[in-house]
Structures are given as structure tokens and as C-alpha cells.
Amino acid sequence: MTELINSLAQGVLIGGLYALFAAGLSLVFGIMRVVNLAHGDLIVTGSFMTFATVSMLGLPLWLAVLIVLPMMGLLGYVLQRGLLNHTIGTDVLPPLLVTFGISIILQNGLLQIFTADNRKLDFGAIEVMSLQMGPVAMGWYAILVFAVAVATIYGLQFLSYRTRLGRVLRATTDDPEVARVMGVRTDHVFGIAMAIALVICGIAAILFAAWTSFTPLSGPSRLLIAFEVVVIGGIGSIWGTLAGGITLGVAQALGGYLDPAWQTLAGHIVFVIILALRPAGILGGRR
Amino acid sequence: MTALLETRNLDAFYGDFQALYGVDVKLEEGQCVALIGPNGAGKTTLLRSLVGWVPVARETVLLNGQPIGGMGPDKIVSLGIASVPEGRRLFPSLTVDENLLMGTESGRAGPWTLDKVMEVFPALRDRRRHRGSDLSGGQQQMVAIGRALMSNPKVVLFDELSLGLAPTIVNDIARALPLMRDNGISIVLVEQDVRRALAMSDYAYCILEGRINLQGVSADLAFEDIEKAFFGAEA
Amino acid sequence: MSGYSITRISRYHYAVGPALLLVLAALIALPGFADKATLRLATEMAGYMALAIMWNLLAGYAGVMSIGQQAFVGAGGYAIFMLAGSAGLPLIPSVVAAGVIAAALAIPVGYILFRLNGAYFAIGSWVIAEIFLLITAQSDRLGAGSGLSFPTAVAKTFGKSDERAALFWWIALAVAVVAIATAYLWLRSSRGLALTAMRDDESAAAGLGVDVVRNKFAVFLLAAAIAGMVGAVLFLGKLRISPTSAYDINEWTASIIFIVVIGGIGRLEGAIIGTLVFFGLRSYLADFGSYYLMALGVIAIVMMLKMPKGLWGFVYDRTGIEIFPMRRNIVRSGEGRP
Ligand SMILES: Nc1ncnc2c1ncn2[C@@H]1O[C@H](COP(=O)(O)OP(=O)(O)OP(=O)(O)O)[C@@H](O)[C@H]1O
Ligand SMILES: [Mg+2]
Numbered sequence: 136m137t138e139l140i141n142s143l144a145q146g147v148l149i150g151g152l153y154a155l156f157a158a159g160l161s162l163v164f165g166i167m168r169v170v171n172l173a174h175g176d177l178i179v180t181g182s183f184m185t186f187a188t189v190s191m192l193g194l195p196l197w198l199a200v201l202i203v204l205p206m207m208g209l210l211g212y213v214l215q216r217g218l219l220n221h222t223i224g225t226d227v228l229p230p231l232l233v234t235f236g237i238s239i240i241l242q243n244g245l246l247q248i249f250t251a252d253n254r255k256l257d258f259g260a261i262e263v264m265s266l267q268m269g270p271v272a273m274g275w276y277a278i279l280v281f282a283v284a285v286a287t288i289y290g291l292q293f294l295s296y297r298t299r300l301g302r303v304l305r306a307t308t309d310d311p312e313v314a315r316v317m318g319v320r321t322d323h324v325f326g327i328a329m330a331i332a333l334v335i336c337g338i339a340a341i342l343f344a345a346w347t348s349f350t351p352l353s354g355p356s357r358l359l360i361a362f363e364v365v366v367i368g369g370i371g372s373i374w375g376t377l378a379g380g381i382t383l384g385v386a387q388a389l390g391g392y393l394d395p396a397w398q399t400l401a402g403h404i405v406f407v408i409i410l411a412l413r414p415a416g417i418l419g420g421r422r
Numbered sequence: 423m424t425a426l427l428e429t430r431n432l433d434a435f436y437g438d439f440q441a442l443y444g445v446d447v448k449l450e451e452g453q454c455v456a457l458i459g460p461n462g463a464g465k466t467t468l469l470r471s472l473v474g475w476v477p478v479a480r481e482t483v484l485l486n487g488q489p490i491g492g493m494g495p496d497k498i499v500s501l502g503i504a505s506v507p508e509g510r511r512l513f514p515s516l517t518v519d520e521n522l523l524m525g526t527e528s529g530r531a532g533p534w535t536l537d538k539v540m541e542v543f544p545a546l547r548d549r550r551r552h553r554g555s556d557l558s559g560g561q562q563q564m565v566a567i568g569r570a571l572m573s574n575p576k577v578v579l580f581d582e583l584s585l586g587l588a589p590t591i592v593n594d595i596a597r598a599l600p601l602m603r604d605n606g607i608s609i610v611l612v613e614q615d616v617r618r619a620l621a622m623s624d625y626a627y628c629i630l631e632g633r634i635n636l637q638g639v640s641a642d643l644a645f646e647d648i649e650k651a652f653f654g655a656e657a
Numbered sequence: 658m659s660g661y662s663i664t665r666i667s668r669y670h671y672a673v674g675p676a677l678l679l680v681l682a683a684l685i686a687l688p689g690f691a692d693k694a695t696l697r698l699a700t701e702m703a704g705y706m707a708l709a710i711m712w713n714l715l716a717g718y719a720g721v722m723s724i725g726q727q728a729f730v731g732a733g734g735y736a737i738f739m740l741a742g743s744a745g746l747p748l749i750p751s752v753v754a755a756g757v758i759a760a761a762l763a764i765p766v767g768y769i770l771f772r773l774n775g776a777y778f779a780i781g782s783w784v785i786a787e788i789f790l791l792i793t794a795q796s797d798r799l800g801a802g803s804g805l806s807f808p809t810a811v812a813k814t815f816g817k818s819d820e821r822a823a824l825f826w827w828i829a830l831a832v833a834v835v836a837i838a839t840a841y842l843w844l845r846s847s848r849g850l851a852l853t854a855m856r857d858d859e860s861a862a863a864g865l866g867v868d869v870v871r872n873k874f875a876v877f878l879l880a881a882a883i884a885g886m887v888g889a890v891l892f893l894g895k896l897r898i899s900p901t902s903a904y905d906i907n908e909w910t911a912s913i914i915f916i917v918v919i920g921g922i923g924r925l926e927g928a929i930i931g932t933l934v935f936f937g938l939r940s941y942l943a944d945f946g947s948y949y950l951m952a953l954g955v956i957a958i959v960m961m962l963k964m965p966k967g968l969w970g971f972v973y974d975r976t977g978i979e980i981f982p983m984r985r986n987i988v989r990s991g992e993g994r995p
Contacts (some may be wrong), residue, residue, distance in 0.1 A: 164776075168776075170775075170776030170779065172724075172780070196548075218958070220963070227776050228776040228922070229962075230776070231779055232914060232957060232958075233958050233961050235724070236954040236955070236961070239911065239951070239953065239957075240958075242950075243948070243954070244947070244951060246947045247947050273538055302524070303518075303527065307729075308515070309515050310511060315494065315495040315496050316495045316505055317496075317497075317499065317524045317528065317573070318500055318528035319527050320497050330603070358780070359783065362780040362784070363784065388727045396794075396795060397795075398786075399791060400791040403784055407769055407784070409774075410769055410772060
């Protein structure tokens with residue numbers, strides 16, 4: 136019983152991280168109508184950037200954060216303006232295929248640079264410390280990850296609804312054509328949106344790099360998680376991503392509790408069931 | 423003397439389909455010009471060409487004599503041409519205030535503020551926190567006009583001001599036009615209701631199948647001539 | 658107003674039919690003059706071509722963006738190992754049955770996926786393929802994670818190793834021909850015209866409403882059936898199957914997308930050219946490993962941006978040549994054929 140509660144708690148906490156995976160994907164889809172198939176590989180790229188700065192260059196973690204997040208943002212802006220903006224139109228095929236191409240390039244590029252070895256960051260003592268609450272033990276690192284995730288999502292919510300940039304982003308989401316006649320440079324706004332998405336990916340990438348090990352080929356599984364969370368939480372809903380992330384995390388934890396081999400499968404199956412029963416997501420319809 | 427806004431031999435295309443053929447229209451400073459014509463004549467296309475929604479050749483649209491044809495819409499609005507698009511097209515997930523503030527994205531300085539828009543359209547006062555999609559048609563039109571004004575324009579292009587609105591509400595909204603002209607704004611007006619269009623404008627152009635086939639000072643145009651123009655020469 | 662008729666035929670097309678038959682005859686006779694390695698390569702090419710034809714039909718015409726076709730390839734592969742392998746059923750009916758099983762699986766899958774549109778359909782289809790993989794890897798009867806070997810005793814009943822190669826080639830060729838023929842006939846049928854109309858002009862097809870969804874669903878089932886048969890024959894050739902090879906997205910979907918993009922999306926001929934280019938590149942460059950794959954990614958992106966209609970689209974726009982005529986020429990009667 137304690138074991139079950141522990142793994143459920145773990146599932147809730149990792150749900151925060153999954154929400155971070157999803158938030159960027161959701162943002163980009165909302166504004167550009169592009170599903171970025173390289174999303175997972177970009178997260179893994181962030182993890183490798185952190186790995187390179189911390190483990191290979193030996194820089195302190197806080198400095199790595201200050202390097203990786205801006206680099207991810209820059210990468211997002213450049214990628215969007217240099218490549219993805221040219222694919223946006225009525226046809227969904229070009230952006231899909233171009234991001235698929237980017238995914239393959241990133242995977243193989245990372246393989247060339249970092250080999251196929253398993254990597255993991257070591258954040259030291261915090262990874263093993265845990266908070267005992269009655270029979271339940273929760274790792275401090277997991278709690279920290281969840282807190283960062285909630286704070287990030289809150290920040291994204293604040294940005295969207297309390298700032299000028301957020302207003303412009305939402306207007307562009309609603310109607311990019313009219314936004315342009317209002318004076319919005321949508322190309323630039325798309326670049327900014329991708330930059331924000333990749334900064335969020337970067338936060339998730341750093342946190343996840345110390346959660347489990349990763350390889351250059353870990354991207355697709357991250358993408359699938361992000362995608363499932365977006366669909367479960369309801370497309371376009373910011374807090375929905377948190378609900379979706381927790382749902383998926385708990386489903387995986389339950390599956391894994393029954394049989395370790397069922398962990399991933401349980402997540403997929405919950406996704407399919409929700410898709411079949413509530414196609415608009417669990418917080419369906421709200422934006 | 424150069425007109426404020428003018429088209430010269432303007433052609434416009436949707437893919438292979440040509441929607442406008444050699445259109446010449448002129449808007450003088452402080453004027454209100456009406457565009458009338460049957461459905462599908464090309465009125466919206468003409469406005470779209472002016473704001474950069476439809477790609478056209480550079481020298482075919484002139485603002486103060488400077489060629490601006492085919493510039494991006496974001497650039498054109500920053501030069502002072504604002505529009506109230508067909509179907510109003512508010513941003514549905516933004517509140518009234520936020521919709522109005524989108525007008526400021528043009529980056530132009532000027533007298534228009536949220537408070538001033540509320541003075542022109544008092545009906546919006548207690549709706550400021552509502553979403554655009556929660557408003558009545560008339561209120562939406564007011565927001566669309568307010569949004570254009572917030573960009574401090576020299577010219578406002580109206581497409582189908584009265585479409586789908588009750589006559590009393592149209593009168594409420596139309597009161598804004600003289601007010602705008604007092605503030606030095608020139609107006610291009612597309613309107614289905616020919617009598618109303620003539621009453622509100624100084625000069626009118628009649629478009630049929632992408633060509634101007636009648637024009638004149640609004641007060642001098644006879645309704646019968648316009649009717650004839652609507653159905654083409656042979657009719 | 659009389660005096661117009663619509664035809665798909667222009668003059669050189671009278672030569673196309675006989676030429677195709679000649680090519681087909683030569684391909685059937687291939688085992689007479691090619692060695693075993695060549696036959697194996699040809700078998701693989703035929704399978705890829707069939708998958709590419711179907712993916713082209715899905716994405717290029719029907720607007721169904723599946724990146725989970727590996728689900729059906731893998732299912733077909735496992736089906737043949739169970740039917741012809743474990744149960745010892747006759748080979749050809751087993752291959753057909755593999756296609757039927759894949760199509761049957763596509764019914765519930767499509768039921769769920771068709772709730773998602775556009776790009777969301779794409780990732781959804783991938784999730785489904787992952788579910789297939791994970792379930793297969795859990796199933797002891799299917800050899801769990803390590804997979805199955807085709808029973809040698811059964812394989813021997815198909816003949817000696819080069820006879821087997823010939824037999825598998827003929828099956829693969831038959832599957833490819835069926836894929837091309839059904840795709841072609843489909844596109845020329847009224848349903849196909851509706852699809853093409855939808856691709857060419859959304860508004861013209863907007864009135865087609867619910868019929869469009871059914872039409873897409875039917876193409877999805879057809880593509881699943883072909884994928885199942887391709888999986889069956891290609892894994893027969895390998896005599897081994899495992900979850901990761903059976904449901905490999907890179908092998909069964911990424912390569913196929915590459916083929917279609919290079920050859921020309923929305924053109925049946927594109928799949929054929931694309932297959933030749935892909936195998937050409939692979940035979941020269943595959944030794945470069947990840948650099949080769951990165952190059953494929955770069956080529957695909959550049960093609961998509963600079964030559965979105967692919968090689969065949971490029972050729973077609975300049976020459977108007979079609980092997981499988983889809984274009985409808987308007988012919989004024991009395992003027993004769995153009
Ligand atoms: N996006 C488009 N693509 C192709 N053709 C278009 C498009 N928009 C308009 N057209 C065509 O261009 C022509 C002119 O249309 P336009 O919308 O300018 O007419 P209008 O005078 O504004 O008519 P209405 O009174 O119905 O608003 C019509 O024949 C129309 O079918
Ligand atoms: Mg119009």
C-alpha cells in the first residue's frame with residue numbers, strides 16, 4: 136500500500152515535468168498551427184547542452200542554466216525565422232515534413248558528437264534526499280521539479296494574460312491575418328513564440344537530464360509524452376497541460392506499479408481511452 | 423496636387439483569377455469616398471489591395487504620392503492606413519480593451535486612447551472586460567472601429583459597415599464618421615446600401631466585375647444611373 | 658455548347674500501356690538472369706515502392722498524415738510468422754491474410770485517429786504504432802522482446818535458397834503491382850476524383866462533406882492492407898522478426914516519406930522515381946552512418962522548401978509527361994486527339 140502511494144506521488148510529481156514538455160508544443164501549435172515533430176529532439180538537445188557545459192566543461196549548474204536557456208531561445212528564434220516560417224501556410228504537410236527532417240538531423244548530429252552512450256547529470260545530494268510524510272516518502276528533487284514546473288506554467292499564464300507580448304501572442308493565435316493589419320509583425324512573433332517554447336523545453340531538459348538517463352535517440356519518447364499531455368489536457372489550455380501531465384504521470388506510475396514493463400504502455404492506453412471518450416481533452420474546450 | 427491615397431491602373435489577382443482590372447480611385451485629404459457595387463464586384467479586393475492583404479505591384483498604390491503597393495500589412499498600417507475588415511473580425515479570445523489595444527501595435531502616436539474610444543461609443547463602457555465573442559453585432563462593429571482608431575490613422579477603410587445590423591444600430595455607429603472627419607481622418611467606405619453610401623460620402627465609385635464603371639460627386643449621382651451601372655452597360 | 662469531351666489520354670499514352678507490359682514481363686523474368694542478392698534488393702525495392710505509393714495516396718491525395726504505418730507493416734510481419742510459420746498454412750493465402758489482418762486492425766485504429774486532424778493525426782498514429790510495439794514486446798506467443806525466427810523446416814518447403822528468393826520477389830512484385838493498380842484505379846474513380854478535387858481546391862470539394870471522411874477512411878484501410886502484405890513478404894525474406902525491427906519508424910515511415918518527398922508528392926510516378934533515388938543513395942552512402950541520415954534529412958528539407966512537387970513534379974511541369982495519366986484534357990470533338 137505504501138509502495139502504491141509512493142509511486143502515485145512520484146507520478147504526480149513527474150506530471151509537472153511532463154507538463155513542461157507539453158507546454159512548448161502546445162504554445163507552438165496554438166500560434167503557428169505547426170506540430171513540431173522535432174520537439175522531443177530539441178528537448179534532448181537541451182539536455183546535451185547542459186551535459187556538455189556541466190560534465191564536459193565542468194561549469195557550475197547555475198551558469199549552465201544561464202547559458203543553456205538563452206541558447207535554446209536563440210535556437211528557437213533562428214529555427215523559426217530561418218526555416219519554419221517558410222513552411223507555414225494552409226497545407227499541414229510542409230511543416231510536418233520539415234520538422235521531421237530536423238528531428239532526423241538532430242538525432243544523428245547528437246549521435247556524431249556524443250555517441251549513443253547513456254548520459255545522466257548528477258545534481259548531488261538533493262537527488263537522494265527525501266521528505267517523509269507519515270508512510271509516504273517524496274524525493275526532494277521530485278518536489279523541486281514539480282515546483283519549478285508549476286512556477287514555469289504560472290509564468291507562461293502570466294505572460295499570456297498580463298503582458299503586451301501575451302496579448303499579441305493570443306491575438307496572433309486567434310487571427311494572424313488581422314493581427315498583421317493591426318501592425319503585428321507575425322514573422323517576428325512566430326520567432327518569439329518558438330523561442331519561448333524552447334526556453335520552456337530547456338527548463339524541462341535540464342530538470343529531466345538529472346531525472347533519468349538519456350541518449351541522442353530519446354527525443355521521440357519525449358515528443359510522444361508531450362503530445363499525449365497536450366491532447367489529454369485539451370489543445371490550447373495552459374493549465375490543461377498540468378492536468379494532462381499529472382494524468383499521464385499517474386497512469387504510468389500505476390502501470391509501472393502493476394508490472395514495470397507496463398509503465399509506458401499504460402500511459403499510451405490512457406491517452407487512447409481519453410481520446411476515444413473525450414476528444415477535446417479532460418478540461419475540454421477551455422482555452 | 424497629389425491625393426492622400428490613390429490607385430493607378432491597379433490589377434489584383436487571386437492565383438490565376440484576376441479580380442481587379444486597371445482600377446483608378448482617389449481619396450483626397452479629409453474626404454469620404456464610397457465604393458459601391460454588386461456582390462463579388464471586387465470592393466473587398468480593392469480594400470485588401472490597399473492594406474497589403476492582396477499582393478499588388480508597388481506603383482499601383484500611392485500614399486501621398488509615395489508608392490506603397492504590395493508592402494506588408496504591418497508596414498502599411500504603420501503608415502496610417504487602418505481598416506475595419508469585412509465581418510469585423512475581432513480577436514475572439516481577447517477582451518474588448520485588449521482588442522482595442524491591438525490598434526496601438528501600429529506604433530503611431532496620436533490622440534486616440536481607450537477613454538476617447540469610450541466617449542465615442544459609450545455602449546462599450548460596461549463591456550470592457552468582456553470577450554469580443556460575447557458582444558452583440560453592433561458592439562463588435564464599435565470595437566472594430568475603435569481598434570482602427572487606436573492606431574491613430576490618417577485613413578480608415580470600412581468594409582460593409584452596416585452588414586447584418588439593425589438600422590438604429592447602424593445610425594449609432596455612423597455617428598462616429600463625422601467625428602472621425604473632425605479629427606482629420608479620411609474615409610473609404612464600402613457599403614451595400616447605396617442610398618446610405620451616397621448620403622455619407624463626398625464622392626462615389628461604382629465597381630462592376632473588377633472595373634470602375636461609374637463615378638462622381640455623391641450628391642450629383644442619380645440613383646437610376648447607379649442601378650444601370652450595377653447591371654452593366656447592356657442592361 | 659456541344660463538342661467537348663474530357664479525356665485523360667494524349668498521344669504518347671498509346672505507347673505507355675505496351676511499354677508498361679514489357680517492363681512487367683522483364684520484371685517477372687528477373688529470376689532468370691539475376692542473382693540472389695539482386696533479387697533480394699529488388700524484393701526490398703518493390704516493398705518500399707508499394708509503401709511509398711500508399712503513403713503518397715494517403716498524404717498526397719487524401720490529406721491523411723500518418724507517420725504510424727509501421728504499425729501495419731509490423732502486424733503483417735508477425736501475422737506471416739504466425740500463419741505460415743507456426744501454423745504452417747500455405748504461403749500465398751497467408752500473405753493475403755496478413756493484409757486482411759492489418760486492414761482489420763486499421764478499423765479501430767482509424768476510428769480513434771480520425772478524431773484528430775492534420776498534424777495531430779500524425780503523432781496519434783505514431784502513438785498507436787508504439788502501442789503495437791509495446792504489446793508485441795509483452796506477448797510471449799510473439800516471442801516477446803526478442804522476437805521470432807521463421808521455422809527452418811517450413812522455410813525449406815518454399816524451395817532452396819535461390820528458389821525462395823525468386824518466390825519472394827514474385828510476391829513482392831505482385832504486391833507492388835496491386836498497390837500501383839489499386840491506387841491508380843482509385844484515383845480515376847469518382848471517389849478518387851473527389852480526393853484530387855479536395856487536394857487541388859478545398860472550396861470546390863467543401864460541399865462533399867461526410868463523404869470525404871469515408872473516402873479517407875477507405876484509403877487508410879487500403880494502405881494498411883498493402884503495408885501488412887509488404888511487412889509479410891519483407892520479413893519472410895529476413896526470416897527473423899523482432900518488435901523493434903517490425904515497428905521501426907525510421908525504416909517503415911521515415912524512409913518512405915523521404916521517397917515520396919524526393920519523388921514528388923501527389924504523383925504516383927513520384928513514388929517510383931523516389932524509390933530508385935533512395936536505394937541509389939543508400940547503396941553509395943549508407944556506410945557513412947549518421948552522416949548519411951543527416952544528409953537525407955537535409956535533402957528532404959531542401960526539397961520540401963525549394964522543389965515541393967519533387968523530382969517528378971519538376972519533370973511533369975516542364976514536359977507534361979505522365980506514366981499514369983490523371984490529367985483530364987478537354988478535347989473538342991471533330992478536332993481529334995491533341
Ligand atoms: N480569397 C479569394 N480567392 C479567390 N477568389 C476570391 C477570393 N476572394 C474573393 N474572390 C473573388 O474575387 C471577386 C471579387 O470579390 P470581392 O470579395 O472583392 O467582392 P465584393 O465586391 O467585396 O463582394 P461582396 O459584396 O460579396 O463582399 C469575386 O469574384 C470573388 O469570387
Ligand atoms: Mg466584400
